[in-house]
Amino acid sequence: MFGTSGIRGPVGEEVTAELALAIGRAVGVDADRIVMGRDPRESGRILADAFAAGAREVGADVVDLALAATPTVARAVGWYDADAGCSITASHNPPEDNGLKLWQPDGQAFGAELRETVEARVRDGVASELRGWDEQGSYTTADATERHVKALVDATTLDTPPHVVVDLGNGAGGVTVDALVELGCHVETLNAQPDGRFPGRPSEPTAETLSTLCATVSETDADLGIAHDGDADRMMAVDGTGQFVPKDALLGLLAATSTDDGDRVAVPVDTSLAVEDHLDTQGVGVEHTPVGDVYVASAVGDGVPFGGEPSGAWIWPEQTRCPDGPLAACRLVELAAEQPIEQRIEAIPSYPIRRTNVETNDKAETMAAVRERVHTEYDETAVTTLDGVRVDLGDAWFLVRASGTQPLVRITAEARDERQAQTALKRATELVN
Secondary structure, eight states, rough: BBBBBBEEEBBBBBBBBHHHHHHHHHHHOOOOEEEEEOSOOOOHOOOOOHHHHHHHHHHHEEEEEEOOOOHHHHHHHHHHHEEEEEEEEEEEOOTTTTEEEOOOOTTTTHHHHHHHHHHHHHHHHOOOOOOOOHHHHHHHHOOOOHHHHHHHHHHHHOOOOOEEEEOOTTTTTTHHHHHHHTTEEEEEEEEOSOOOTTTTTTOOOOOTTTTTHHHHHHOOOEEEEEEEEEEEEEEEEEEETTTOHHHHHHHHHHHHOOTTTOOOEEETTOOHHEEEHHTTTTTOOEEOOSSSSSHHHOOBBBBBBBBEEETTTEEEETTOOOHHHHHHHHHHHHHHHHHHHHHHHGGGGOOOEEEEEEEEEEHHHHHHHHHHHHHSSSGGEEESSSSEEEEOOSSSEEEEOOOSSSEEEEEEEEEEEEEHHHHHHHHHHHOOO
């Protein structure tokens, strides 16, 4: 039921009002109050109504933030002294999808144990917990965006506010625009009207989908561009020359400027060697996690002041354990005000990374065999099985992971030169085959 980022799938097939009702009941059993919000997808209204009905049926009060960025919802769990939060969103997925993501009071997504509890209750039902007419939970509406804006402004220092173009992708990330305007920035927007059909561009911000943002920054005197996905938990960027900032370079930049000598950062197992090499020059170490922001969030804390994924999820635990795209935007704008982003990323290396897939209907058996082989052929210290199988070859590495949604085993290899990258990819492919 749950993936690494909550529940997602096609509306009317995998994601239905019936499912949302059952999840509302399952979460509400342990909660006195739940905060809820949604991205602009029209299907979100039905799912929100169903989730709220389920939660109230078992006695939980529901605070509805209506249209709100996912990090706003996650932060609001603590602000409203709630026990849980629910974002009705499919994040960067296409319009036909929707989903639900559940939050703890510290802003972290539900972990494995909590997800398993919810799944069991959905499967078995909680009919015995349904309340009578006079014991059901209440329903109130609220707006937490203004408080989120204040938190962002308080966390940002700008002596010379830059000119920023913000591409909201027709999503729920307007909080970024409000915060940057409050900070004194000259802000221009693209695709600022919330629309769950995402007519301006596909919801996921990538080098391919942000061509208009790149052109706008290039053809104006803007200092940088910012882009969000549908629910604004992700943030990607365009530098002052109009070039998309490579994902690993953005991770390396945010990690390096959020840490001190002796710190560590939490990053997934598929993170580039370039990030590790750049951080190593500053005395900062790397702690690998499984792929998924919930795992990165679990790893940040004492001695790990920052965690991030190249996909665009950035976490500063002193603020929240939720990936907060608007916070990341403000941090990047703060950096750009001091030195152009294009100059900052010059110090971050770029290495060849190669990927391929192997089709198989026996993913579990294949991965078991790969694990057995690598433990036989490589030193134990070189093998990591946090998420799939990762083998450190010194100047290269390869990662073998089963796809969570397709009959594929995915293979990634990277090295500091092309020949080694191809050799690592060939070796990993041989293992899988």
